[in-house]
Amino acid sequence: xxIQNLKRFFEVKAGIERIDEQIKELKEDKKSYLETLENLxxxxxxxxxxxxxxxxxxxxxxxxxxxxxxxx
Numbered sequence: 001x002x003i004q005n006l007k008r009f010f011e012v013k014a015g016i017e018r019i020d021e022q023i024k025e026l027k028e029d030k031k032s033y034l035e036t037l038e039n040l041x042x043x044x045x046x047x048x049x050x051x052x053x054x055x056x057x058x059x060x061x062x063x064x065x066x067x068x069x070x071x072x
Contacts, residue, residue: 030064037061 034061034065
């Protein structure tokens with residue numbers, strides 16, 4: 001019984017570590033995405049459709065930042 005509990009403990013611990021790593025990667029991806037959006041916001045666009053899409057993404061990005069600010 002003790003061995004089974006130890007085995008289960010280490011399986012759960014490994015699962016938690018994997019999830020923590022995934023969260024870290026997602027945060028890095030989010031940071032990169034937001035930096036890209038900020039760079040796109042500063043660059044003039046010549047494609048009218050791109051302007052609409054980028055504007056929509058920037059608005060979504062602003063909502064994410066505002067939500068994070070209220071969560072902290």
